[in-house]
Amino acid sequence: MVVLGSTGSIGVNVLNIAKRFDLQIEALIAGNNVELLNRQIELFNPKYVGVADKSLADLVCHKNVFYGNEGIVEVINLSASDLVVNALVGFLGLKPTMEAIKCGKRVALANKESLVAAGKFVDVSKIVPIDSEHFALWYLQNGREIEKMTITASGGPFRNTPLDRLKDVKPKDALKHPNWSMGDKISIDSATMTNKLFEILEAKWLFKTEKVDALIENKSVIHALIDFKDGSTTAHFARADMKLPIAYALLGDKFGERILPNIDILKIAELSFEKIDEQRYPIWSFKDEILNDSDKGVVINAANEVGVERFLSNEIGFLDIFDIVKSAFYKFKDIKVDLFEDVFEIDKEVRKYSKRVK
Amino acid sequence: MVVLGSTGSIGVNVLNIAKRFDLQIEALIAGNNVELLNRQIELFNPKYVGVADKSLADLVCHKNVFYGNEGIVEVINLSASDLVVNALVGFLGLKPTMEAIKCGKRVALANKESLVAAGKFVDVSKIVPIDSEHFALWYLQNGREIEKMTITASGGPFRNTPLDRLKDVKPKDALKHPNWSMGDKISIDSATMTNKLFEILEAKWLFKTEKVDALIENKSVIHALIDFKDGSTTAHFARADMKLPIAYALLGDKFGERILPNIDILKIAELSFEKIDEQRYPIWSFKDEILNDSDKGVVINAANEVGVERFLSNEIGFLDIFDIVKSAFYKFKDIKVDLFEDVFEIDKEVRKYSKRVK
Numbered sequence: 001m002v003v004l005g006s007t008g009s010i011g012v013n014v015l016n017i018a019k020r021f022d023l024q025i026e027a028l029i030a031g032n033n034v035e036l037l038n039r040q041i042e043l044f045n046p047k048y049v050g051v052a053d054k055s056l057a058d059l060v061c062h063k064n065v066f067y068g069n070e071g072i073v074e075v076i077n078l079s080a081s082d083l084v085v086n087a088l089v090g091f092l093g094l095k096p097t098m099e100a101i102k103c104g105k106r107v108a109l110a111n112k113e114s115l116v117a118a119g120k121f122v123d124v125s126k127i128v129p130i131d132s133e134h135f136a137l138w139y140l141q142n143g144r145e146i147e148k149m150t151i152t153a154s155g156g157p158f159r160n161t162p163l164d165r166l167k168d169v170k171p172k173d174a175l176k177h178p179n180w181s182m183g184d185k186i187s188i189d190s191a192t193m194t195n196k197l198f199e200i201l202e203a204k205w206l207f208k209t210e211k212v213d214a215l216i217e218n219k220s221v222i223h224a225l226i227d228f229k230d231g232s233t234t235a236h237f238a239r240a241d242m243k244l245p246i247a248y249a250l251l252g253d254k255f256g257e258r259i260l261p262n263i264d265i266l267k268i269a270e271l272s273f274e275k276i277d278e279q280r281y282p283i284w285s286f287k288d289e290i291l292n293d294s295d296k297g298v299v300i301n302a303a304n305e306v307g308v309e310r311f312l313s314n315e316i317g318f319l320d321i322f323d324i325v326k327s328a329f330y331k332f333k334d335i336k337v338d339l340f341e342d343v344f345e346i347d348k349e350v351r352k353y354s355k356r357v358k
Numbered sequence: 359m360v361v362l363g364s365t366g367s368i369g370v371n372v373l374n375i376a377k378r379f380d381l382q383i384e385a386l387i388a389g390n391n392v393e394l395l396n397r398q399i400e401l402f403n404p405k406y407v408g409v410a411d412k413s414l415a416d417l418v419c420h421k422n423v424f425y426g427n428e429g430i431v432e433v434i435n436l437s438a439s440d441l442v443v444n445a446l447v448g449f450l451g452l453k454p455t456m457e458a459i460k461c462g463k464r465v466a467l468a469n470k471e472s473l474v475a476a477g478k479f480v481d482v483s484k485i486v487p488i489d490s491e492h493f494a495l496w497y498l499q500n501g502r503e504i505e506k507m508t509i510t511a512s513g514g515p516f517r518n519t520p521l522d523r524l525k526d527v528k529p530k531d532a533l534k535h536p537n538w539s540m541g542d543k544i545s546i547d548s549a550t551m552t553n554k555l556f557e558i559l560e561a562k563w564l565f566k567t568e569k570v571d572a573l574i575e576n577k578s579v580i581h582a583l584i585d586f587k588d589g590s591t592t593a594h595f596a597r598a599d600m601k602l603p604i605a606y607a608l609l610g611d612k613f614g615e616r617i618l619p620n621i622d623i624l625k626i627a628e629l630s631f632e633k634i635d636e637q638r639y640p641i642w643s644f645k646d647e648i649l650n651d652s653d654k655g656v657v658i659n660a661a662n663e664v665g666v667e668r669f670l671s672n673e674i675g676f677l678d679i680f681d682i683v684k685s686a687f688y689k690f691k692d693i694k695v696d697l698f699e700d701v702f703e704i705d706k707e708v709r710k711y712s713k714r715v716k
Contacts, residue, residue: 139590142500145614150623215624225595231602231618232497233595237583244589256503260589265508266573271629 001250002026002048002079002105004072004096005087006040007033008183010110010130013242014085015040017250017259026081029072029088034059048075072096076103083250086111087130089185090305091347094118098340101126108249112186112198113305117298117347119205121340127206128249133199134206135245136224136236145229149207151199152217152224153276154179156191159218163280169318171311179220179240188308192321193281194300201290201297210291216274221263237263282322286329295337296329302350303328316358324357359608360384360406360437360463362430362454363445364398365391366541368468368488371600372443373398375608375617384439387430387446392417406433430454434461441608444469445488447543448663449705452476456698459484466607470544470556471663475656475705477563479698485564486607491557492564493603494582494594503587507565509557510575510582511634512537514549517576521638527676529669537578537598546666550679551639552658559648559655568649574632579621595621640680644687653695654687660708661686674716682715 001023005011007030018025029050030037038061041049050066051057057065066075069092076084076099084100085108086093093111100107101123109115110130115122129135133151157176158166174191175184182190189195196214203212220240227233238244239260247259278285283300290296307321316324328350335346359381363369365388376383387408388395396419399407408424409415415423424433427450434442434457442458443466444451451469458465459481467473468488473480487493491509515534516524532549533542540548547553554572561570583593596602597618605617636643641658648654665679674682686708693704 139500140592142497144611147620225623227620229614229616230605231596231616231620233620233623234498235593235595237591237593238589247588253502256587258587258589262505262585262589262591265583265591265631266633269631273623273627275624 001083003085004029007036010087115202116198118343132223140226147227149212150225153196154220155216299332302347303354306354359441361443362387365394368445473560474556490581498584505585507570508583511554512578513574657690660705661712664712
């Protein structure tokens with residue numbers, strides 16, 4: 001397989017599973033962590049490797065080094081693998097997703113932005129999501145008629161922070177996720193609930209339904225629930241560990257081995273369920289609109305990526321991330337995405353705008 | 359279909375579903391509630407009816423009235439229906455279960471005692487359980503390898519009663535179940551946790567596994583959980599209403615209509631999970647032994663039926679029910695059930711013994 005984003009938290013877990021089940025790695029694409037990439041090269045002996053830019057390429061111990069976004073596309077085209085794992089972060093993951101599908105490959109997709117920004121152009125029959133929530137929904141489907149899908153949110157690090165103190169929280173606070181260890185971008189998206197908004201939009205495309213919602217279950221033990229039309233509701237419980245969805249994405253159904261220990265429900269002892277509060281997570285007020293008019297996904301995503309970057313570089317405050325998204329949302333409220341190429345145009349414009357807000 | 363126990367709480371729900379889906383009723387067997395039986399006869403126009411004994415038969419408005427246990431067996435043999443709903447209470451339900459299977463019929467089984475007393479002789483391929491917990495387990499199966507099955511208990515009306523006051527509780531207290539409206543016998547079995555012990559033993563026979571346990575979820579929202587070997591756990595949530603398992607038992611899978619409203623998980627807000635405490639529910643100390651050596655099912659059942667009767671008639675106290683069961687359990691601890699007929703012999707002996715205890 002080809003692994004895009006091999007040195008990130010998903011990438012590392014993907015390689016753990018690959019090692020355990022003796023899966024061949026044809027290509028490894030990393031960002032800036034050359035040190036870890038070199039160790040992965042030694043362990044997996046890939047045919048192709050890639051890094052973020054040319055200056056890093058010389059530091060990579062391999063004879064076939066590609067770089068930049070063009071390098072990723074090149075590697076996908078050169079590779080013989082049937083499966084591409086896309087664990088890239090952000091909008092730059094979209095092109096590789098589309099390229100892999102164009103080449104007839106399946107995509108194990110951890111890159112949320114592909115579906116958020118351009119879901120209507122993606123052939124989801126080629127996609128297996130790497131995500132606890134979508135995996136859980138997939139696992140719970142049983143052929144019976146579905147009334148509603150619900151995914152869970154942990155509420156992030158600021159679930160109990162007094163509302164008037166949110167304006168002062170710093171990147172280091174926002175990066176301390178209570179239940180999951182994840183990369184920086186997704187940790188911030190988790191703190192703002194943008195991550196969950198994106199997952200709802202992904203679910204719309206993956207499962208072809210707009211009857212999807214989210215709630216807070218703060219222990220991250222339940223990842224999703226399905227209401228069936230008969231009156232049954234089922235839920236998927238598992239430890240907060242990406243190895244389970246990764247194993248299914250890489251190995252398909254019924255590999256028949258233990259991936260995680262089961263949760264101990266008696267140790268968990270108590271679970272609580274809460275509405276997502278729009279005061280604390282103002283992005284949630286866009287939920288219905290973005291489910292109805294998903295062309296706005298590219299706008300919210302671009303503005304959010306800029307907002308998160310600006311927050312992580314201490315240029316703006318935590319609450320300003322949403323203000324940027326809101327400003328862009330209304331600025332571009334009449335946007336229509338007709339062609340796939342439009343997505344890149346709009347993304348560029350929204351970024352330009354979002355960098356200037358405030 | 360043939361409905362045994364038509365005037366009980368399960369029977370009434372069965373007829374509700376039959377009415378809604380326009381299912382034909384060939385026979386109605388009731389106990390002593392002739393008034394309700396007569397109304398059911400008017401509504402469903404069955405070919406055969408039955409009551410508990412001869413003295414009641416004259417009060418039944420029907421030309422084909424049978425009575426007693428022999429009457430039940432006769433009706434099963436006469437009937438052309440493919441399905442027998444067995445919602446009889448107690449050991450007397452065993453013979454009709456076996457007779458129906460012998461006649462090549464399927465049995466929708468609410469009578470727990472059939473499997474508890476004689477599970478090893480019952481062809482479970484002919485059985486569909488009418489029970490929220492076993493229905494939930496059945497619903498959650500997905501073809502993947504199972505590690506463990508767990509059913510839930512509400513804890514009954516005495517879940518929070520101080521232990522030193524249990525000896526003084528009266529039948530009227532024990533009959534007040536917090537979450538379910540059920541018949542007297544099963545309500546008492548619920549208060550002592552005997553009902554859950556029986557359900558675990560039933561699950562052993564139905565699902566051919568000894569990896570089955572129970573825990574307390576006091577809202578009766580979750581009815582069962584399955585731990586899968588991969589590390590996933592799934593749970594079945596539904597309102598505490600027997601119509602759902604009944605609809606599946608009568609109509610088979612995928613009838614595609616709403617039976618119950620889905621639970622509202624946000625209204626439920628909190629769930630808790632507790633171990634079953636052997637001090638409060640001493641019957642639970644027999645769990646492992648009865649799963650290992652299920653021949654003892656007939657002993658526990660017979661002693662329990664006598665104990666519950668004696669308690670309901672105010673002859674003994676609540677805690678004495680278990681003392682009778684325990685006394686019989688050790689008295690008959692070396693019992694072996696080799697032939698189906700032995701079950702009836704042992705049942706008789708244990709009852710004789712249990713009536714004399716104390």
